[in-house]
Amino acid sequence: MTTYVLVPGAWHGAWVFEPLARGLRRAGHEAYPLSLTGVGSRRHLLTPSVNLDTHIDDVANLLLDEDVRDAVLVGHSYGGMVVTGAADRLPDRVEGLVYVDAPVPEDGQSLWSLVTENERAWYLGGTSANGYASAPLPFFDPRATPHPLASLLQAVRLEGGLERFRAKSYVYAAGWPTPSPFTEVYERLAALPEWRTYSLDSGHNVMRDAPEELLEVLLSHGEPA
Numbered sequence: 001m002t003t004y005v006l007v008p009g010a011w012h013g014a015w016v017f018e019p020l021a022r023g024l025r026r027a028g029h030e031a032y033p034l035s036l037t038g039v040g041s042r043r044h045l046l047t048p049s050v051n052l053d054t055h056i057d058d059v060a061n062l063l064l065d066e067d068v069r070d071a072v073l074v075g076h077s078y079g080g081m082v083v084t085g086a087a088d089r090l091p092d093r094v095e096g097l098v099y100v101d102a103p104v105p106e107d108g109q110s111l112w113s114l115v116t117e118n119e120r121a122w123y124l125g126g127t128s129a130n131g132y133a134s135a136p137l138p139f140f141d142p143r144a145t146p147h148p149l150a151s152l153l154q155a156v157r158l159e160g161g162l163e164r165f166r167a168k169s170y171v172y173a174a175g176w177p178t179p180s181p182f183t184e185v186y187e188r189l190a191a192l193p194e195w196r197t198y199s200l201d202s203g204h205n206v207m208r209d210a211p212e213e214l215l216e217v218l219l220s221h222g223e224p225a
Contacts, residue, residue, distance in 0.1 A: 009077025013040015048132040051150035059086035096167030107158040
């Protein structure tokens, strides 16, 4: 049995991962889809002080509270920042990492520094309402909620590298309507033997556009190549 912790991207709550979580549970695994502080079902906690460290705490505290010691952390989009920080915080409780069309940051990098001007314009959209939250885009699911801007700007601080983790997978969404900010990440990791990489015919919301393919990737994570 594997324990999966599913971390959504900006503006999205645990609901975006719920169908995938049900598939993992049917296969006999544990699955914890998260709503990060200030987003989704926890939107009542949105304040100017919510940042990337807050969201890393969300994942780290789940691992501690549930006494998880063999976690596969799955991060979609912004969630890649969060799972990287959480794995660095508690490496002895993490077995592997799956990045779903997400950044794979190094120490000192922020999501803001890793995307293009197109995404930066998204992040700044709607911040005039209160100055500290990025409004969801019009084409998002109606359940999407404002996202704390500080979390998109803050750099991650890491003590070690990803070589500490046995199994690492990257899922690339090849169907972006505009140039993807994650193409370079996918191509770089595809050349490394310690990574498993997948290119799916999907838009950025892989959980919605390619759910069966993503489930198959997660179920095969960690198996011998």
